[in-house]
Amino acid sequence: MTENPIKTRTIGKVLEVTLDRPKANAIDLATSRIMGQVFAGFRDDPDLRVAILTGAGDKFFCPGWDLKAAADGDAVDGDYGVGGFGGLQELPDLNKVVIAAVNGIACGGGLELMLSCDLIMAADHASFALPEIRSGTIADAASLKLPKRIPYHVAMDLLLTGRWFDVQEAQQLGVVNYVYPADQLLEKAHELAAELAAGPSLVQAAIKEVVREAENMKFQDALDKITGSVFPTIKTLYSSDDQLEGARAFAEKRDPVWKGE
Template structure:
């Protein structure tokens, strides 16, 4: 567990990938990260997670090629959440903030793309260099053309070139750029804001977004209005749904219980 450090404050869990020298992920590390994020997902007291890297140079360069050379199979057991414990974790209906503190390339960038919001230090750099080592950035090939303009996504995938935080922000890959010494303060500020919000609504938003990704608009709306999504059904029958309406009518701040 030394390679994945956690800090818990109230409803917020900070997860730090800390595997010197570069925070590369091997199979064991990926499985540990999966256990951490599955635990976050399943803990009713936790509402928001922050993911960052140890040190100031690397967020994560992705797959540990040295471990691969020593026998870690690229198609091995990554654990419950897939590579990095997050990008294939089912039922992750809580907000995750990625705080990019340095280089995020290959699977590290794919891991960041699994978060709901991305903050970047001003010295952060990004790339998908898999093309140069004769392999495919599989998750990025699925996600990136849906997040940014198609031709830009294809350029990044096909060339593997590096780009900086300013360009990432210009294409909408990151929400904010911060001075390095302010990155985690801002991540925690945002996490506390989210932690004060309605967790059942967050769950519904995340499930709706996932479910509607490849659906026609009316089909997606029908599933919502017919309460065919578990999180939506839970929300519409919840105390929090009534609390929101009552707080509005009484002109006070709502008190969310998550039930």
């Protein structure tokens, strides 16, 4: 395994996570476990609010599973670590915002990792594909997520053909939020991250928990859990000083000061 395949740096309340495994930033079991530790640490650190996930270089964000490592004995059903593949897809109780800054090719498991983030920014040369079908396997996470995010027939086209699509199509489909020139991507990601990090963290946490937990619930059941403060983040929010701060700031004609408490 490449030494230090995951690079991190902290800027204020923002954690930048860079996948750095030459030549293509593919993920093996050991790297996935490290990523899980990194994102679990981010989740549990009260001083961190937002994370940015990107790849090293300007060609690959991530192509997904490291087939060379698999050929050397990494089992596809092996131990991916606390967060599942790439540290994000199955990480429990992650109620903080994660931004993907897609600096190049995102295909297979790399596209699925991208879909695990909350907001997606991409360089103008980025490209995407789910080529698993051509290898006789299934893009499992994408098969679950993509038909819920874009029109069913479009998702099925991408899943069944494994074709490549460019960043312009990705944005038109709503898969990507923002597109920037490659040399501006990380700067723009940090601008957005700083804006979010300055926002009401308790509300952000509540939004993430509600969206995640209510995905397969009936509308009224989910709404009852919100109004009844059954969700832990909602209970915390509704008993916090921050819950009143927005109204006070409006009445006093000032910017709100969020304390996260």
